[in-house]
Amino acid sequence: MTHPVHKFSSLARPVEPQYPTNLAVLILLPLIAISLFVWLVMNDSAMVEAGKTALLGMLAAFLAWALGREMDPDHNATGFIALGLTVLAVGLGYSLDLLSLAALLFAVRVINRTVGPPARLGDLVTLVLLCLGAAIVDNAWWMPLLGALALAIDEYFERSSLPQRLAIPALFAIGLITLFLGGYADFAALETLVRGWVVAVVVITVLVAINIPNTDEIHSKMDALDTPCDRRRVQIGMAMILMAGVASVLGGQASLTGALAIWAVLAASLAGRNITLEKSADD
Template sequence: MLRRFTSLGRPIDWAYPSNRQIVLLSGSFLLASLVFQVLWRGQVDFWTALWGAGWVFATWALGRELDPDRPANAFWAAFAVGLGLLVRMADWSVQGVLTGMLVTGVLMLAARVTARTSGCRTTYLDQFVLAVSPAVAAWLCGSSLWPLALPVALALAFDAYRDKNRRQFVLGLILALGGGLLAWLLGGSRPPEVGLIGSLVVLGVVGLGFRAREPALSPADNGQPLEPHRVTWARVVGIVGALVGIALIGFSPFMAVGWMGLFMLFRRSRAS
């Protein structure tokens, strides 16, 4: 019923071991973070621990969009993020952890539209939701997240281009521009960081140089075969988003561990 209106929803299917594993991992991280807070800080910040568990889950969700054939890679990427968060617990702040979860969530939606792992065509509602997601994230965490409009625009543009839908192409770019402007207004108008400027320079080289096209053998949620070209471009969106995310959140040690976990997804398949 939900698929008639949106392609963004992918429910947890308990029949798949990978889905059960991520629920267990996220729950274990939540409990471990609460225990560690008591031992190290002498107090408990439940919301920070909850956003951290959400960040772990969002990383897994992003990972299964980028590498639908190997769910184990998504699991280990999520594990890397959780481990990095626990190791650097002294640096935790509610805003920082919430920002990490929201940035990863926005990138997950962009990758989902690009890879079309739900199997459903993108609707105008999907375009609107994805375009305003950076603004909603900026409002929730109070950070300047307008650069996220870049991977969002890439996702919307590629999706409409593959469908040869000029109307959605133009509308998607307009919505992405408006969403980025709204995120800039809601999150603050501070100038871009040096890291962001460097990321914008590098992302073009990375995006053009990425040529690993592996066959996507796993079916979409509706049983239809995935398009390898879409999965490849979802990875390009993920790389661009990772560079922007590092610039937004900062390149602290635990962030380095977390994003390195995501790049594990891009290893080539062994020859069959």
Template sequence: MGMERFTHLGRPVDLAYPTNAAIAILSVATMIVVSLWHLIYLASEFILALIQGGQIGGVVFLTWALGREVDPDANVVAFLAIVPALVLSVLVGVPDFSLLFLALLLFRVVNRSIGLPAKRSDSLLVLVLASWLAWSGAWYGLVCSTVAFLLDSILVNPLPRHRWFGSGCCGDVESTALL
């Protein structure tokens, strides 16, 4: 019994799988290359260069993880999605990790790629994260959470309590709209 004791949405990255090892190496290599680029060519301070490298390395990993959730059986697609994500991160800016993480959790709530439905604590974590994002100005995270919870309450093997979590998201959307 591992992580399932605490969460049904979490998934360890087992480096024994070649694709998991590849994404770990690619994420760390990206972090190192971007950090060195910022240090050498942009003359950034050391800490700032590490932060920039870490952000881009995180984009690589989270893009891959989201790609795996969209189509768990197509390993290559998850790797192909990294290229446009990197280009957009350079041209537009690094996306908000908390929104990417929320998207990852919502995919796992709805498609149950772990194989188990979300625990109450998982659902509460998603609701709290979405509410915090809405309070921070990203109200659309609550809208997406509402849709995900309501879908999970009516699709195959429905989880009826997610109607309540979906309703909680709706209430939060209304309250944050007043801010």
């Protein structure tokens, strides 16, 4: 269903409460913030710090749910499982990279076109800024490269606007500049990886990689158009999420745990297809 915001953005997907699963998310988010706050205070966190973490945790949970909806448009359960796993990670004390998560969400929407129309100028500016923030704040130098790849893939499917074509080399340059000037080119951070985490990453990666080609035709319709999402685009969007998760390993253990919301989405996709919830056309 088209929304007034689609006049200005082709990547924004408002959460419409008339859909039961969307209403459930709107109810869950404040409960998540309150629960995290109480949990953190009970575990001796300062009130201000607990409040900040609870709010950031709520945002991470929402972004994980939204990314889960992009990973698996036909199965709402994937988003909810990702949301739950993300809340668990925050509750266990992990600090998540929100800018990387948001940048990935926008990059995937560029590819899979769950809204429908191509990215607008404001969308491209937002994506570039999010990728720049991810590279600088989260040290995720690979995110601008993935953003450039997402735009290039969309260009392959359908000739895009001049701003989008200009954004591709700009993002590529940001990624390379951050890689070399940030001192990450020696990949020394790989030495900090913990073996058990690497095993889990390998298992999830292999299973998701097997799952992607087996994706059925997509029944979910684009938000602003009355046509189903393109299966090939959605599959490539899934692969983009997987690439982001794998890329996080390049930053070492801190980067890997910072990307736990992305891994939550990937893990959730393995179970989400087997759980049926009421379908929601929007998120």
